[in-house]
Amino acid sequence: MNIPDSQIAVTLFNLRDFCQTESDLDRTLDRLCEIGYKAVQVSAVPLPAEVIRKQLDKHELFCCATHENGQMLFADDLSPVIDRLQTLNCDFAALGAPAVEYRQDAAGVKELIRIFNKQGARLKEAGIKMGYHNHDFEFEKFPGLEKTMMDTFYDETDPSCVFAEIDMHWVTRGGGSPVYWINKVAGRMPVAHFKDCTMYQGAPRFCEIGEGNLDWKAIIEACRATNVRWYSIEQDQPFPGRDIFESVKISFNNLRAMGVK
Numbered sequence: 131m132n133i134p135d136s137q138i139a140v141t142l143f144n145l146r147d148f149c150q151t152e153s154d155l156d157r158t159l160d161r162l163c164e165i166g167y168k169a170v171q172v173s174a175v176p177l178p179a180e181v182i183r184k185q186l187d188k189h190e191l192f193c194c195a196t197h198e199n200g201q202m203l204f205a206d207d208l209s210p211v212i213d214r215l216q217t218l219n220c221d222f223a224a225l226g227a228p229a230v231e232y233r234q235d236a237a238g239v240k241e242l243i244r245i246f247n248k249q250g251a252r253l254k255e256a257g258i259k260m261g262y263h264n265h266d267f268e269f270e271k272f273p274g275l276e277k278t279m280m281d282t283f284y285d286e287t288d289p290s291c292v293f294a295e296i297d298m299h300w301v302t303r304g305g306g307s308p309v310y311w312i313n314k315v316a317g318r319m320p321v322a323h324f325k326d327c328t329m330y331q332g333a334p335r336f337c338e339i340g341e342g343n344l345d346w347k348a349i350i351e352a353c354r355a356t357n358v359r360w361y362s363i364e365q366d367q368p369f370p371g372r373d374i375f376e377s378v379k380i381s382f383n384n385l386r387a388m389g390v391k
Contacts, residue, residue, distance in 0.1 A: 131190055131219075134168035138385055139194045139362040140378050141171035141323070143226075148374075149175045152185065159189040165379045166386075171321070171362045172218060173197035173226065179217035186218070193218040194360045195295070195321045197226040197263065204245055212256045222320050223253070224261030224295040233267055236274030243286045250291035259320060261293040269304030280306070289318045297364070298344055299325035303334060308344065309352045316356040324349075324385070325364045337369045338377050340384035350388060361390060 140162060142149050148158045155177065162170065169192040175182055186193055196218065202211045203225055215223055232242040250260040268280035275282050284294065294315035298308040312322070326342030328335055340346060353361065363381045368374045 131187060131192055134192050135391065136168040137359065137361050137390055138167065138382060139169035139171055139192075139321075139360050140167050140382070141173050141195075141197070141362050141364045142175050143171075143173035143197065144363070144365050144374055144378055146174035149177070152177060152181050155182070155185050156188070159185055159191060161375055162378070163189050163191070165375075165382050167378075167382065168192060169194045169360065171195040171197070171360075171364075172220070179214045183217050183219070193220040195222040195224060195261070195362060196220055198223045200225060200229055203249060203260065208249070208252055208256070212253070212258060215258050221257055222259045222261055222293070224263045224293075224321070226263050227265060233279060234272075236272045239272065239275065239279050239282055240286075243283060246283075246292045247288050250288065250293075254291040259293045260291065261295045261321070262287075263295040263323065264297050264304075265300045266304035269301075269306055280304070280311075284315060292318070294319040295321050295323055295362075297323035297325060298349055299323075299327045299336065299364075302327050302344060309348050312349065312352040312356055312358070319356065319358050321360040321362050322353055322358045323364045324361045324381070325366075326381075330370065335369060336365050336367050338365065338372075338384065339363060339381040340388065341369075341380065346388060350390060361385065 145158050149155045172193050232238045253260045269278050271278045296311045301308050301311050326337045326339050326344050328337045328342035365377050
């Protein structure tokens with residue numbers, strides 16, 4: 131299908147419990163269309179790419195991105211991930227999270243950087259952008275690194291073939307500034323992860339866009355200024371007392387009310 135004019139997407143990771151079979155996926159995509167979504171990010175859907183594409187086409191939904199695991203993205207043979215992305219008509223695949231071995235010391239971080247530079251260049255030849263999705267652990271500074279893991283990773287990876295998928299919630303949880311990071315990776319972030327953060331019963335919690343404490347006006351302005359194409363809504367867990375479908379509807383409607391198309 132043609133790329134929709136909307137900028138709002140939702141990652142199916144949110145709805146993973148409702149995407150385990152093709153019939154589940156069919157019903158889930160029905161509900162997303164009812165809300166108004168025109169694009170999704172494929173993540174944590176244990177179905178063949180051909181089945182997912184069939185359902186996306188049926189519902190006229192565009193796949194703006196995927197999350198893939200290290201086993202696929204770091205492999206010598208990249209044909210499975212290339213075939214998967216081509217089947218989904220998608221040109222952006224991000225690593226959801228690196229294995230512990232790549233995020234516990236300086237040597238592991240350096241190896242992660244080496245792999246991303248190598249594999250990113252190979253995937254670029256196939257027309258695919260290789261991205262990295264952060265959490266909060268990247269904001270640790272390991273002995274042997276002059277900067278945090280996050281700074282080191284983006285300073286030492288090749289911006290022509292290694293791309294960002296900054297997660298606003300996790301940057302905040304790590305003590306960083308979402309606006310700073312949006313600007314730092316300007317020109318290399320086609321997809322941003324929009325996720326709010328609030329305090330609930332003394333602990334930080336995931337919540338719907340606009341229902342927490344993040345400065346969405348500043349975040350959206352920075353994304354617009356740096357030409358971020360897609361705002362992918364992610365909420366790892368439902369907020370207490372709410373259904374996850376209610377949550378993705380609240381986030382969609384709040385972003386629309388903020389002027390996002």
